[in-house]
Amino acid sequence: MGYTPARREVLHAATVAGVAGLAGCGSVTGDDDTDAEKSDGGGSDGDGSDGNRLDPDNCDEAAYTPVDELSPPDDVEEWLADANGYRGERVRTGTSGRAEIRVGHEHDGGLGFAPVVVEVPPMTNVRWSWTGHGDAHNVAALDGTFDSGRPNAQSGTSYHYVFDEPGTYPFVSEPGREEGMLGAVVVKEPPSTGYEAVDEWVVHSDNFDGTVADETGSETASVTVGAPGNGDRFAFAPPVLKVSPDTTVRWEWTDPSGPANVVFEDADVSSGDPTFERETPFEHTFREPGTYRYASLPHKSIGMRGAIVVE
Numbered sequence: 001m002g003y004t005p006a007r008r009e010v011l012h013a014a015t016v017a018g019v020a021g022l023a024g025c026g027s028v029t030g031d032d033d034t035d036a037e038k039s040d041g042g043g044s045d046g047d048g049s050d051g052n053r054l055d056p057d058n059c060d061e062a063a064y065t066p067v068d069e070l071s072p073p074d075d076v077e078e079w080l081a082d083a084n085g086y087r088g089e090r091v092r093t094g095t096s097g098r099a100e101i102r103v104g105h106e107h108d109g110g111l112g113f114a115p116v117v118v119e120v121p122p123m124t125n126v127r128w129s130w131t132g133h134g135d136a137h138n139v140a141a142l143d144g145t146f147d148s149g150r151p152n153a154q155s156g157t158s159y160h161y162v163f164d165e166p167g168t169y170p171f172v173s174e175p176g177r178e179e180g181m182l183g184a185v186v187v188k189e190p191p192s193t194g195y196e197a198v199d200e201w202v203v204h205s206d207n208f209d210g211t212v213a214d215e216t217g218s219e220t221a222s223v224t225v226g227a228p229g230n231g232d233r234f235a236f237a238p239p240v241l242k243v244s245p246d247t248t249v250r251w252e253w254t255d256p257s258g259p260a261n262v263v264f265e266d267a268d269v270s271s272g273d274p275t276f277e278r279e280t281p282f283e284h285t286f287r288e289p290g291t292y293r294y295a296s297l298p299h300k301s302i303g304m305r306g307a308i309v310v311e
Contacts, residue, residue, distance in 0.1 A: 072142045076170055076184055084112030084180035089231040091115040092303070094190060094203040099126045101183065103173065104133040111137075111176060113183035119206075121190055122164055130157040137173035137181065151175050163187045193240055198307045201265075201293045202239050205303035206230055213238035216311065220248045222281075223306060225296070226256025233257040234299045236306035243310055245289055250281040260296040260304065267292055274298050286310045 073079035080086050085107030093099040105114035111134045120126065128139045128148065132155025139148040139159055148159040151174065163169070166187045173181035190203050191210030202208045207229035215221035221243050229235025233256050243249065251262050251271065259274035262282055271282040274297065286292065289310045296304040 070142050070172075072170055076168055079170060080116065080182060080184060082180055083116050083182035084109040085114060086112075086116040086182075087231050089115070089229075090117045090119045090186060090206050092119045092190060092203050092206065093121075093124060094200055095121060097124055099124055099185075101126065101128045102131055103128050103137050103139065104131040106131075106133055110180050112181050113173075116182070117184045117186060119186040119188065119190075120163060122166060122187055123162065124187070125160055125162045126185055128159045130155055132156070135175060137176055139171055140174055141169050141171045143169065145169055146171070193309075195240075195291060195307075195309060197291050197293070198240055198309065202305050202307055205235055205239050205305050207235045207237065208239045211238065212240045212242050212309065214242045215247065216242055216244045218243065218247060220250060223249060223251045224254050225251050225260050225262065226254045230299065230303040234260075234296075234302060234304045236296075236304065239306050241306070241308050243286060243308065245287060245310055246285065247310070248283055248285040249308060250283050252281045253278045256296075258298060260299065262294050263297050265293040265295070266290070269294075 077088075085105065091099075099118045099120050101118060102114045104111050107114070113128075118126065130137070130152060132153065134153070136151035136153040138151040139146070141147065146161040146169075163185060166189075169185045169187070171183050171185070190199065191208060192199050193210055193212050195212075207227065213221075221241055223241060224237040226233045227235040227237030229237075233254075236251075241249065253260070253276070256276065259276050261274040262269075262271040264270065269284055269292075271278075286308060292308040292310065294306050294308070
């Protein structure tokens with residue numbers, strides 16, 4: 001099969017000397033290219049084998065299970081229950097065309113991937129970046145779609161894959177899979193409200209499904225601060241609200257998992273300093289039609305965002 005840019009795989013190792021084997025495993029010696037692009041067929045030493053893969057014949061079976069002896073799980077969510085750092089959240093990238101996953105991130109339960117699950121549109125270039133923490137790791141899809149090759153412990157190593165087909169792609173670090181180094185890439189079109197500025201803003205919130213809560217014609221409307229989402233109670237509900245001009249919107253704190261506030265991107269409106277609770281709701285009356293985006297500043301990066309559409 002010829003090289004197709006839309007399905008390229010790229011493995012970049014900082015130095016050959018930085019490629020380390022896991023204790024109990026020997027590695028096949030491959031080409032010494034430090035920046036190589038591979039076609040779907042992968043690299044080869046000339047004998048049909050992948051020169052960047054661990055040699056399973058030299059590995060302790062308890063420490064290493066080759067991914068080609070595994071199969072994708074029937075229930076990915078159930079399988080991910082064993083992933084270090086996973087609490088049911090998905091990190092959406094929107095339409096940026098890029099996503100990054102850290103390899104060897106230090107979670108409370110041990111090393112893992114961060115984020116554990118990313119949701120991206122087709123044709124997104126996903127990059128795995130090695131932190132250098134722990135032993136050597138690699139990235140391998142359980143269905144064989146992608147494989148970074150020989151496990152590596154070198155900080156600065158990165159691996160890229162462009163996903164052009166919708167689907168769910170569970171992956172592991174082969175040496176670390178029994179210790180919870182599990183993850184998944186979900187490839188699907190992002191949800192849409194039909195308002196481009198709104199979609200680009202709230203797509204990062206995992207409780208956003210494209211729904212617009214329509215409260216037009218009402219004098220007041222409410223938004224929950226601290227709804228379930230984004231890994232804990234770090235969401236607004238509803239994330240997108242549509243109201244008429246002169247409607248008063250109330251934000252009501254309901255035990256968020258961290259101190260939260262409401263700060264607008266498109267207007268000089270703020271609830272003040274982040275807090276776990278408020279004695280009274282924060283209110284704002286929207287006089288003019290338009291789109292108003294807001295976030296909780298301490299949790300903006302993890303998706304605690306919302307939008308008000310005034311029509």
